[in-house]
Amino acid sequence: MDYLVIGAGLTGAVIARKLADHGHKVTIWERRNHIGGNMYDYKDEHGVNVHKYGPHTFHTNDKKLYDFMLQYEKWEPYALKCGAQIDGKFTPTPFNFSTIETFYTEQEAEELKQQIKSVFGDRTTATVVEVLSCTNETVRKYGEFLFAKDYSLYTAKQWGISPDKIDPSVLKRVPLRFSYDEGYFDDKYQVMPVHSYCEFFQNLLSHENIEVKLGIEALEHLSVSADGKNILLDGEVSQYKIVYTGALDELFGMDEGALPYRSLKFEWHYEDIDSLQPYSVTAYPQAEGYTRITEYKKMPVQEVAGTSYAVEYSLPYKKGEKQEPYYPVLTEESIALAKRYQERAKQISDFYCCGRLADFKYYNMDQALERALAMVNKM
Secondary structure, eight states: OOEEEEOOSHHHHHHHHHHHHTTOOEEEEESSSSSSGGGOEEEOTTSOEEETTSOOOEEESOHHHHHHHHTTSOEEEOOOOEEEEETTEEEEESOOHHHHHHHSOHHHHHHHHHHHHHHHTTOOEEOHHHHHTOSSHHHHHHHHHHIIIIIHHHHHHHHSSOGGGSOHHHHTSSOEESSSOOOSOOOSEEEEESSOHHHHHHHHTOOTTEEEEESOOGGGTEEEOTTSSOEEETTEEOSSEEEEOSOHHHHTTTTTOOOOEEEEEEEEEEESSSOSSSSSEEEOTTSSSOOEEEETTBTTBOOOSSEEEEEEEEEEOOTTSSOOOOEEOOOHHHHHHHHHHHHHHTTSTTEEEOSHHHHTOOOOHHHHHHHHHHHHHHO
């Protein structure tokens, strides 16, 4: 073995495959009982392909990243359409002109659209942060309406902190549309696997130079030497190069404090109805407790009887409670703490850390893939 890769999610699996293609012997340790990380999917007892850890679609504007994915699975076009329920009414997200017409009178809606045009000209989108700070009172009040009814409520439930403490990049992720266009993303390539994400991972990891070992908790075997310059494997300096995709604070024993993550809880349901909601992924900012519902027969459309769906709750991540750390909570303090851990990781010999947890970044799949490929080139 030349390399030990910790984690069989997208980052670890891509790095392992590229190293194997270059002739290196690679072993992957994965603490779960399956490959694929949070992209893991399976057919439930009703024949619906569901995503165990929440909905995933692949989207990118980068043809090189798209071409990489094409090597390991067949893909079909799929433009994700999301929505939200506000005051009992469904509306598309990102919010668009249909949203305005749903919640304003015809005269008010026309006036608001004209005011938006006067402020933003030919722009087709803007962030809610821009709209909230707009000097035009009519436009600003529209932003305040959306913030009060959706952004602030959803943010409080999703992140467990008040919106004014969250990094602005989070609020900017979902813009407002100044058109009737629907669709959550605008990327050129938007696809879902024809078979499954598991099929993609099985093909990706199918290489004579790769060995995958499931059910291994890496941190029971790995530690950092006292001088901070080596990784110890069961107490001895590792003879292998290490690729680490886990949480860095846990590797260092949280000796500078724990990095904050949000975890998720899913309640799974099946109903003998054709459709539960108009959008496959729908946010419920005003609902008590849960944040959103994903109806999987629509991701992509599956010709099955009834419908399977997951009700999603956000909760704080606590190590040791059989939770997954899904989302880094990006605040000024947490970003600074992550950087301190990352600087220490750079001092370790033959050690490479990469991925959503190790980088403490909110990555989409294409961003995680791009980061993994860049890391391999660096290595």
